[in-house]
Amino acid sequence: xxxxxxxxxxxxxxxxxxxxxxxxxxxxxxxxxxxxxxxxxxxxxxxxxxxxxxxxxxxxxxxxxxxxxxxxxxxxxxxxxxxxxxxxxxxxxxxxxxxxxxxxxxxxxxxxxxxxxxxxxxxxx
Amino acid sequence: xxxxxxxxxxxxxxxxxxxxxxxxxxxxxxxxxxxxxxxxxxxxxxxxxxxxxxxxxxxxxxxxxxxxxxxxxxxxxxxxxxxxxxxxxxxxxxxxxxxxxxxxxxxxxxxxxxxxxxxxxxxxxxxxxxxxxxxxxxxxxxxxxxxxxxxxxxxxxxxxxxxxxxxxxxxxxxxxxxxxxxxxxxxxxxxxxxxxxxxxxxxxxxxxxxxxxxxxxxxxxxxx
Numbered sequence: 001x002x003x004x005x006x007x008x009x010x011x012x013x014x015x016x017x018x019x020x021x022x023x024x025x026x027x028x029x030x031x032x033x034x035x036x037x038x039x040x041x042x043x044x045x046x047x048x049x050x051x052x053x054x055x056x057x058x059x060x061x062x063x064x065x066x067x068x069x070x071x072x073x074x075x076x077x078x079x080x081x082x083x084x085x086x087x088x089x090x091x092x093x094x095x096x097x098x099x100x101x102x103x104x105x106x107x108x109x110x111x112x113x114x115x116x117x118x119x120x121x122x123x124x125x
Numbered sequence: 126x127x128x129x130x131x132x133x134x135x136x137x138x139x140x141x142x143x144x145x146x147x148x149x150x151x152x153x154x155x156x157x158x159x160x161x162x163x164x165x166x167x168x169x170x171x172x173x174x175x176x177x178x179x180x181x182x183x184x185x186x187x188x189x190x191x192x193x194x195x196x197x198x199x200x201x202x203x204x205x206x207x208x209x210x211x212x213x214x215x216x217x218x219x220x221x222x223x224x225x226x227x228x229x230x231x232x233x234x235x236x237x238x239x240x241x242x243x244x245x246x247x248x249x250x251x252x253x254x255x256x257x258x259x260x261x262x263x264x265x266x267x268x269x270x271x272x273x274x275x276x277x278x279x280x281x282x283x284x285x286x287x288x289x290x291x292x293x294x295x296x297x298x299x300x301x302x303x304x305x306x307x308x309x310x311x312x313x314x315x316x317x318x319x320x321x322x323x324x325x326x327x328x329x330x331x332x333x334x335x336x337x338x339x340x341x342x343x344x345x346x347x348x349x
Contacts (some may be wrong), residue, residue, distance in 0.1 A: 045211065049166050079290045082281030083167065084178065095287050100168050107287055118287040125166070 031072025
């Protein structure tokens with residue numbers, strides 16, 4: 001019986017006790033940077049793999065991000081499960097991942113393609 | 126101490142191999158999890174971090190619930206259902222809750238019977254069904270834990286795939302939950318059916334789960 005209670009405690013810790021603040025703050029900083037044309041600052045908040053895939057030849061990550069003219073806006077909702085998060089902004093949906101150095105944006109400029117289907121994102125990894 | 130070990134060796138043996146298997150599952154699961162972390166560009170996690178993940182919790186809980194369900198059904202089904210020739214069945218004609226005399230309760234309790242077997246009312250009802258209630262409670266809690274941990278693990282995977290997370294209601298009526306559940310149930314039910322049927326004709330000398338070797342095939346409710 002004690003083992004069952006322990007399993008429940010682990011499940012609770014793993015699944016329920018979440019702080020949505022950190023991914024929301026990263027998403028807000030990213031949105032503020034992209035909407036004010038600060039591509040380099042926004043790129044610093046991208047996951048390494050996403051930032052590496054983004055620019056075309058001869059471009060910097062910041063230039064490529066500025067060209068996309070992503071929209072932002074205030075945070076409407078945050079879903080956080082494990083090391084993954086989805087932040088809905090007024091004008092965009094972002095997907096983030098928690099790395100050792102903190103939350104980084106894996107995908108941005110995302111639009112839904114239907115229930116249970118992956119979002120179609122302007123920027124992803 | 127030696128006497129305690131000898132008199133409880135069956136429980137202690139299974140508790141020991143349970144603990145070893147659980148540690149083995151955690152180590153193997155951590156290695157598999159960290160392999161996937163590398164593929165996804167994440168960092169490896171420690172064993173302590175891994176056993177606190179929903180991935181580990183759902184893998185443990187889905188097996189627990191099916192095992193406790195198996196024994197719950199075995200306990201309850203053998204009240205009413207019989208199998209001619211099986212040592213796992215009681216004798217034919219004894220189907221049902223049986224008389225107080227057969228069950229040694231109430232005025233038929235012996236001096237060494239549990240105290241609540243002598244009592245009436247709720248205490249008698251509780252002790253008369255306590256094994257089923259506890260197995261059923263652990264089954265229900267484990268199944269609930271599987272659903273919560275499975276939802277957490279599944280939603281992390283969905284977000285990693287750039288998909289919307291789903292609700293608990295959506296998860297427990299969806300294919301992932303029932304695939305995990307039924308793949309465990311079918312194997313448990315087959316194992317019980319095999320045990321009931323094979324023990325009619327096959328013997329394991331000295332085992333409490335087998336008839337004595339020379340016992341006839343149609344002898345029912347006889348354990349060695």
